[in-house]
Amino acid sequence: MIRSAPASDRRPGALPRGRLMARLIADLETTMIASGIRALDGDLDRAIIFMVVARASEMLSPHGAGHAGGEGRAAKAISINALAASLGRPFETMRRHIHALCAMGLCERGPAGVTVPEAVHCRPEIATLFRTNHDALVRMVEDFRSFGATLPESRPHLPYDWYTGLAAAHDVLLTGIEFHAHRFHSWTDMALANAILSANARPLADNPGLALAHAEYGAPPPDTLCQPVSTGAVARVLGIPASTAHRRVAAMTEAGIIARRSRGVVLSEAMLSDPARIEESRTSMLHVRQILARLAAGGFCFNDPAANYLDGRPAPLQFA
Numbered sequence: 001m002i003r004s005a006p007a008s009d010r011r012p013g014a015l016p017r018g019r020l021m022a023r024l025i026a027d028l029e030t031t032m033i034a035s036g037i038r039a040l041d042g043d044l045d046r047a048i049i050f051m052v053v054a055r056a057s058e059m060l061s062p063h064g065a066g067h068a069g070g071e072g073r074a075a076k077a078i079s080i081n082a083l084a085a086s087l088g089r090p091f092e093t094m095r096r097h098i099h100a101l102c103a104m105g106l107c108e109r110g111p112a113g114v115t116v117p118e119a120v121h122c123r124p125e126i127a128t129l130f131r132t133n134h135d136a137l138v139r140m141v142e143d144f145r146s147f148g149a150t151l152p153e154s155r156p157h158l159p160y161d162w163y164t165g166l167a168a169a170h171d172v173l174l175t176g177i178e179f180h181a182h183r184f185h186s187w188t189d190m191a192l193a194n195a196i197l198s199a200n201a202r203p204l205a206d207n208p209g210l211a212l213a214h215a216e217y218g219a220p221p222p223d224t225l226c227q228p229v230s231t232g233a234v235a236r237v238l239g240i241p242a243s244t245a246h247r248r249v250a251a252m253t254e255a256g257i258i259a260r261r262s263r264g265v266v267l268s269e270a271m272l273s274d275p276a277r278i279e280e281s282r283t284s285m286l287h288v289r290q291i292l293a294r295l296a297a298g299g300f301c302f303n304d305p306a307a308n309y310l311d312g313r314p315a316p317l318q319f320a
Contacts, residue, residue: 017147019272020215022281023201024143025288026194029176030238031136031314032169033191037239039129040106044188044240048177049097051133052087053078053107054116055170077113086174088181130166131310137169139313141292142305147212152296154303162310164298171291179284183277184257188240189248193257195238197267199229199319217278220269228264233319 036047056078084094098114101107106126107114120126145151176194177187184190203225204211214221235245249265252258259268271277292302301307 017149017212017215018217018278018281018285019220020147020204020211021144021149021285023197023204024140024147025172025176025285026197027143027205027317028136028140028169029173030191030195030198030317032133032173033194034238034317035129035132035136039125041104042239042241043100044191044238046097046101048173048187049083049087049094050101050106050116051170052083052174053098053101053114054120055167055174056083057115077110077115079113083114087177132314133169134162134166135309135311135314137165137172138305138308140172141295141300141302141308142313145302145305146208147215151302152293154301155296155299156301158297158299160299160301160308162308164295165300165308168291168295168298168300171294172288175284175287175291179280179287180277185248185251188244189252189257191238191240192234192245192248193252193267195234195317195319196229196258196265197272198317199234199237200226200266202227202316202319205316217273220273226266228261228266229319230264233264237317237319 032051033044033047036051037044040047040050057076080094080098081091083089083098084091087094098107098109102109102114106116106120108117121130141151177190181187181190184193198205204214204221210221210225214225231245231249232242234249235242238245249258253260253265256268257271258265296302306313
């Protein structure tokens with residue numbers, strides 16, 4: 001069970017171990033976005049949109065909003081208007097990206113909207129992307145369990161289809177976009193901030209005792225436990241041009257989102273401790289719990305998360 005928050009963070013709506021949970025979710029989202037960028041020829045926006053369409057097509061899971069896939073069922077279409085509204089992007093921007101994804105053969109557009117055809121799942125780069133996304137979700141659940149988070153009960157009588165876990169991974173990513181993207185100039189900035197958070201917290205990730213000692217928002221870890229990271233290293237991990245990363249990090253530094261240190265950059269404590277952001281994290285974490293509840297209905301083994309891996313626990317992203 002999640003322990004009570006310390007006195008410094010015992011307030012209505014406080015998120016138990018919120019700082020730790022946010023970091024674990026950021027690790028998942030960073031892994032997914034980095035894998036998506038590489039699968040989509042270096043385009044971050046199209047990587048996210050593709051994953052959204054794949055999830056909306058309901059080819060990923062029989063557990064969610066309707067029965068996805070299944071024998072004799074075609075992919076469910078989503079309109080460009082609906083995509084633009086759900087992702088908070090202009091219609092014309094969305095139309096342009098969808099046109100490019102269709103030209104790449106990753107999406108199809110019909111009278112009802114856009115789909116990701118089932119055959120696309122067999123393309124090597126997409127198969128690798130989806131398996132990575134699934135196993136990154138399993139890693140997050142495994143870490144949740146190791147830190148004592150309350151998880152749904154397993155339903156061993158239900159067979160587990162890994163596409164259910166893949167759908168859950170995409171849902172967690174979309175939850176992050178829904179609740180946090182508005183704080184950033186672009187998805188690139190959001191991805192950079194998540195990656196910097198993951199890199200900064202590496203000393204805590206490598207030491208479970210320290211991670212638990214600094215799991216709450218009320219007591220930030222000392223500077224010695226916050227590992228600065230170079231902008232170039234973050235760009236390499238994400239697979240985006242270094243020039244783009246340097247330009248956007250400079251803008252976020254000026255905006256107070258990022259702070260510079262002698263050995264790199266860190267996510268500013270003022271940004272991490274902002275009450276509005278903490279409240280958004282609390283609400284998004286409630287959505288993540290709902291996603292995990294649906295995952296349990298899909299037969300995911302929460303008693304032994306490692307049993308769900310396809311290819312084994314993904315290695316931590318290498319920022320050095």
